[in-house]
Structures are given as C-alpha cells and as structure tokens.
Amino acid sequence: MRQLTLFLASALCSQLLLAEPAMHATASLDQSGQNHQGVLMINQAAGDDQQQANARALAIGSGANAQATAAINVRQSTDNLATNPAGIIASASIGGNSFANSRGVVGINQGAGSSNQQINAMRIASGLPQGLDDSALAQQSVRPSSISGATEPLSGERIVSIDDSAFSNSRGVVQLNQSAGVGNRSINSLGIRITE
Secondary structure: OHHHHHHHOOOOHHHHOOOOOOOOEEEEEEOOOOEEEEEEEEEEEEOOEEEEEEEEEEEEOOOOOOOOOOOOOOOOOOOOOOOOOOOOEEEEEEEHHHHOOOEEEEEEEEEEEOOOHHHHEEEEEEEEOOOOHHHHHHHHOOOOOOOOOOOOOOOOOEEEOOOOOOOOOOOOEEEEEEEEEOOOOEEEEEEEEEEE
C-alpha cells in the first residue's frame, strides 16, 4: 500500500511540473516623465511578439512659394498567429503623477501580453495653403491588414489602469496606446497643417 501511495504522489507531482505555467506580463510606469518639456516617446512592452512605434514628422516651408508636406508611413506585420496561453495574466499600468505638468508632445505605447501592435504618429507641416491629395488622405485611414486571429481567453486576467493624477496639468499633445492581452491593435494618428 505504501508503494502505491508513493507512486501516486510522484505521478501527481510530475504532472504538475509538466503543466504549462501561466504567462505573467506586467508593464508599469510609476512617477515617470513628470515636468518634461519637448518631445518624449516611450515604448514599453512585456510579453512576446510586441510591435510598437512612435513616429514624428515635421516639415517647414519658407519663401514666397513655400509648400511643405510631412509624411509618415509605418507598417507593422507578423507571421506569428496570436495565441492565448492558458492562464495569461497581463497588466499595463500608469501610476502616480506620471507625466504630470508635461509641456510638448508625449507618445506612449504600453503593452502587456502577446502579439500586440501599437503606433503613435504625428505630422506637422507649415507653408502656403495647398489642396489635399490622395496620399495625405490615405495617411488618415487606419485599418488592420488582417484580423489578429486571437481566440477568446479561457482564463487569466487582462488589466489596464491609469492613475487619476497621471497626466494632470499637461499641455500639448498626449498620444497613449495601452493594451493588455493578446492580438490587440491600436493607433493614434494626428496631422496638423499650419498655413500662412
């Protein structure tokens, strides 16, 4: 009887060791970027196969016939099919007075989990008035090239949070993508044209 008990106990322990561990992916910013002035770009990722970009373009035309065009072209793609590991715990948080009293441009991509894609894009052009062509209009169109393929989660947690005091008293442009989970896609695109 004693040998049977030891055999069952060792078999149970070996099965527990073979079980796939839960994925823990935590991205956290706390008390970060306070009182900054200018341009601040942050990409923070926890987990697997994350794609993040902060892109900025500035064009200034001068002279009698000045025309300026600022263009950004960011493409993200992956050959990996997004999967939902069992028991994934993904958390993205911005805490405390992070980015409080900021002046200028803040771009933050914060992702936790697997196969997330995030883009912050901003274009500023200065010059004489000009018509919009197809390329300028196309930059404002955002659509995924395919679905992520992620399945419904079986278990685990996905948590995103921002403290109430984060970004307080900030001035300028704030672009924030924050995701936790699998196969999320998010983009912020801002275009400004200044004419004289």
